[in-house]
Amino acid sequence: MPDALSGLVVVDLTHVLAGPYCTMVLADLGADVIKIEPPHTGDDSRAYGPFIEEQNGGGRRYSGYYMSINRNKRNICLDLKTACGKEILREMIKKADIVVENFRPTTMEKLGFSFHELQSINPAIIYCSICGFGHDTLPEYSSRPAYDMIAQAFSGLMSMTGPVGGPPVRVGSSIGDILAGYQAVIGILAALRYREKTGEGQHVDISMVDGLVSVLENAVVRYTIDKEVPAPLGTAHPTITPFQAFMAADGKWIVIPIGNDALWQTFCTTIRRDDLFSNPEYLTNDLRTEHRETLIPIIEREMLKHTAQEWMEILDAHGLPYSPINSIDTVVADPNLRHRNMIVDIDQPRVGTITMTGSPFRMDKTPGSIRTPAPFLGENTVEILEQYLGYDRETISSLINERVVFTADCEDE
Amino acid sequence: MPDALSGLVVVDLTHVLAGPYCTMVLADLGADVIKIEPPHTGDDSRAYGPFIEEQNGGGRRYSGYYMSINRNKRNICLDLKTACGKEILREMIKKADIVVENFRPTTMEKLGFSFHELQSINPAIIYCSICGFGHDTLPEYSSRPAYDMIAQAFSGLMSMTGPVGGPPVRVGSSIGDILAGYQAVIGILAALRYREKTGEGQHVDISMVDGLVSVLENAVVRYTIDKEVPAPLGTAHPTITPFQAFMAADGKWIVIPIGNDALWQTFCTTIRRDDLFSNPEYLTNDLRTEHRETLIPIIEREMLKHTAQEWMEILDAHGLPYSPINSIDTVVADPNLRHRNMIVDIDQPRVGTITMTGSPFRMDKTPGSIRTPAPFLGENTVEILEQYLGYDRETISSLINERVVFTADCEDE
Numbered sequence: 001m002p003d004a005l006s007g008l009v010v011v012d013l014t015h016v017l018a019g020p021y022c023t024m025v026l027a028d029l030g031a032d033v034i035k036i037e038p039p040h041t042g043d044d045s046r047a048y049g050p051f052i053e054e055q056n057g058g059g060r061r062y063s064g065y066y067m068s069i070n071r072n073k074r075n076i077c078l079d080l081k082t083a084c085g086k087e088i089l090r091e092m093i094k095k096a097d098i099v100v101e102n103f104r105p106t107t108m109e110k111l112g113f114s115f116h117e118l119q120s121i122n123p124a125i126i127y128c129s130i131c132g133f134g135h136d137t138l139p140e141y142s143s144r145p146a147y148d149m150i151a152q153a154f155s156g157l158m159s160m161t162g163p164v165g166g167p168p169v170r171v172g173s174s175i176g177d178i179l180a181g182y183q184a185v186i187g188i189l190a191a192l193r194y195r196e197k198t199g200e201g202q203h204v205d206i207s208m209v210d211g212l213v214s215v216l217e218n219a220v221v222r223y224t225i226d227k228e229v230p231a232p233l234g235t236a237h238p239t240i241t242p243f244q245a246f247m248a249a250d251g252k253w254i255v256i257p258i259g260n261d262a263l264w265q266t267f268c269t270t271i272r273r274d275d276l277f278s279n280p281e282y283l284t285n286d287l288r289t290e291h292r293e294t295l296i297p298i299i300e301r302e303m304l305k306h307t308a309q310e311w312m313e314i315l316d317a318h319g320l321p322y323s324p325i326n327s328i329d330t331v332v333a334d335p336n337l338r339h340r341n342m343i344v345d346i347d348q349p350r351v352g353t354i355t356m357t358g359s360p361f362r363m364d365k366t367p368g369s370i371r372t373p374a375p376f377l378g379e380n381t382v383e384i385l386e387q388y389l390g391y392d393r394e395t396i397s398s399l400i401n402e403r404v405v406f407t408a409d410c411e412d413e
Numbered sequence: 414m415p416d417a418l419s420g421l422v423v424v425d426l427t428h429v430l431a432g433p434y435c436t437m438v439l440a441d442l443g444a445d446v447i448k449i450e451p452p453h454t455g456d457d458s459r460a461y462g463p464f465i466e467e468q469n470g471g472g473r474r475y476s477g478y479y480m481s482i483n484r485n486k487r488n489i490c491l492d493l494k495t496a497c498g499k500e501i502l503r504e505m506i507k508k509a510d511i512v513v514e515n516f517r518p519t520t521m522e523k524l525g526f527s528f529h530e531l532q533s534i535n536p537a538i539i540y541c542s543i544c545g546f547g548h549d550t551l552p553e554y555s556s557r558p559a560y561d562m563i564a565q566a567f568s569g570l571m572s573m574t575g576p577v578g579g580p581p582v583r584v585g586s587s588i589g590d591i592l593a594g595y596q597a598v599i600g601i602l603a604a605l606r607y608r609e610k611t612g613e614g615q616h617v618d619i620s621m622v623d624g625l626v627s628v629l630e631n632a633v634v635r636y637t638i639d640k641e642v643p644a645p646l647g648t649a650h651p652t653i654t655p656f657q658a659f660m661a662a663d664g665k666w667i668v669i670p671i672g673n674d675a676l677w678q679t680f681c682t683t684i685r686r687d688d689l690f691s692n693p694e695y696l697t698n699d700l701r702t703e704h705r706e707t708l709i710p711i712i713e714r715e716m717l718k719h720t721a722q723e724w725m726e727i728l729d730a731h732g733l734p735y736s737p738i739n740s741i742d743t744v745v746a747d748p749n750l751r752h753r754n755m756i757v758d759i760d761q762p763r764v765g766t767i768t769m770t771g772s773p774f775r776m777d778k779t780p781g782s783i784r785t786p787a788p789f790l791g792e793n794t795v796e797i798l799e800q801y802l803g804y805d806r807e808t809i810s811s812l813i814n815e816r817v818v819f820t821a822d823c824e825d826e
Binding site: 005 | 430465547572584588592598600603617629632633634645736739752775779
């Protein structure tokens with residue numbers, strides 16, 4: 001049975017996170033992702049921790065960061081600074097469906113592979129660029145460097161995230177990179193449908209700032225309609241109360257989202273404070289939100305009467321919604337996430353088993369899956385030149401000798 | 414020129430956020446999304462603020478929340494509790510490509526539209542469900558209620574987000590809902606490719622918890638390899654220093670991500686503290702991260718010497734990366750976001766112009782776009798029954814009289 005995206009070939013010029021995340025999703029869903037990395041260092045993220053040492057005691061260490069977002073890809077190590085290297089890339093693009101990169105906006109042009117050039121090589125190619133502010137920008141934005149951190153700050157998401165009145169807070173993972181990666185996948189798959197109808201490729205221009213602006217949700221209309229500038233609210237919801245985290249007697253936190261008036265009644269009974277339910281100041285959600293400043297301290301005091309575990313059992317018995325604030329050790333051990341293959345063990349050559357995040361695409365016929373571990377630098381160089389480009393052994397040997405391409409063995413040099 | 418997804422018909426049974434966000438993306442990219450809403454109230458989110466009053470002084474008010482995530486959709490108001498209503502839904506599914514819903518896992522079965530039933534109606538249908546923990550779960554997870562808040566807490570993301578040592582913090586928008594919406598789009602588009610090869614539909618089972626686990630990034634391998642349980646770090650990066658927000662003399666914040674040693678040298682010169690660069694304790698990124706506790710307070714004091722605006726000019730002149738922490742009013746006014754159609758004005762009948770977020774899919778041939786404003790409840794009921802299902806006027810009239818379907822005029826009753 002074919003994978004959903006089997007048959008698609010992706011030329012992957014990405015590094016670090018946003019781009020590799022996009023091509024990981026394509027690879028998890030079955031595309032043949034051929035990742036091109038520069039000699040010696042490879043993708044910068046091969047130097048990012050956590051590191052895991054090889055099992056044979058040789059002392060080399062490998063990046064768990066790289067491994068976790070480059071599974072299912074093949075790897076060719078190629079020097080794009082050489083004319084021969086560029087020619088190999090041209091031949092790869094000629095036969096590919098998709099090119100993905102996350103350089104700064106001008107880098108592809110400097111390399112000689114602008115979108116115009118890509119189209120002249122292969123008019124059906126779908127070219128996806130991912131960068132901070134986008135390729136098509138006002139002039140003063142075109143050369144601004146951008147990291148995930150800058151996208152989180154510039155997009156407004158950071159201005160709404162954090163404790164009440166407190167310092168700004170970054171979302172604890174690089175959500176600007178990762179979201180742009182997901183959006184890039186959508187743009188690419190949509191462009192493929194257009195290509196089927198017309199035969200034409202196109203440029204999918206993804207920006208990390210745009211990506212995070214797209215998740216601001218009702219914050220934009222709250223400002224444009226009501227002129228309210230949203231501020232950080234800790235764990236609280238702007239318009240639903242009580243709907244936030246509370247600390248229990250043992251110092252652990254649980255979130256208790258009481259989303260409507262029926263749940264409110266049950267909640268008051270559950271915490272043995274029916275007087276709150278009969279208090280007209282707290283009768284409706286709007287009133288509870290209006291009187292948040294008197295109501296929340298009362299609930300906070302009540303929540304200190306039991307441990308988090310006790311509360312969860314009590315809330316569960318009453319059918320109320322709640323969740324512990326799981327730390328990562330608990331998440332990794334969660335049986336349902338294991339059941340859904342969201343936490344998986346991968347047998348990684350040279351270093352052993354690594355536990356990482358799986359694919360969130362649970363589809364009954366073509367689930368996203370991890371078929372192969374992340375490649376070593378140059379691991380598939382020969383196979384790609386031979387099988388994908390049809391080069392003979394002699395040509396490949398001379399390309400290796402001329403240091404245009406590199407194989408995994410070069411690592412041992 | 415066709416839109417990327419033109420020709421696809423989506424039967425949209427979604428409400429509030431995760432589901433409607435998914436079908437909004439499909440609609441923005443050109444799919445014909447037919448949203449089914451229940452009589453009288455419609456989608457719950459029609460009751461969510463901010464509200465905007467109708468211009469004719471009639472006093473009715475409409476939800477800006479609903480409008481911002483339901484543009485480009487058509488609307489049929491249909492009572493699915495009636496046998497006749499269910500029959501209309503069956504006929505719609507027979508002719509559709511995709512069904513999307515975000516009920517609790519058992520609701521579709523209770524309605525008589527389990528995946529098994531959907532397949533018997535239309536074997537090529539792609540069925541996408543979005544819920545908290547997924548449809549395919551261990552038994553004890555199957556009936557757990559889930560909101561975005563629960564997904565943020567359960568997934569571990571909340572445990573990594575917040576000030577150092579401080580209380581937990583929710584990402585300021587409903588990222589669990591929205592990310593699941595984006596992932597649902599990817600699952601659907603991938604399933605369409607599989608269907609083209611095989612003629613078969615399938616079930617895309619999206620979980621909000623899975624979705625947020627997929628963005629934990631290196632946090633999972635940091636735990637599984639190094640046994641480090643990631644904790645909240647404010648705006649700081651776990652392994653890069655200095656790479657965080659600093660407060661300027663005027664109390665405004667700017668993020669300054671100094672991502673490598675070359676930038677560090679420039680930064681020290683820029684803030685006139687070359688002594689920091691020559692200090693061996695701060696020579697490399699690893700050393701700076703190790704000595705974060707002495708280094709950061711020094712930089713914090715330096716940053717208090719100029720206003721945010723002055724600092725941004727200084728950093729810009731030295732080519733250093735930075736960003737203001739934009740609040741939503743600044744984001745809405747940003748000229749580049751306007752240029753990229755990420756902030757757009759929509760002419761919304763009855764209420765006037767509304768400024769909202771655009772589509773992040775900037776594609777040169779088929780950009781995501783807003784073609785029609787969000788529909789009133791039942792706005793397209795007659796048109797859908799007539800043009801899509803081929804009902805005659807007489808049948809439609811009797812369905813209206815029998816209160817199986819409702820038109821926008823019913824709102825005036």
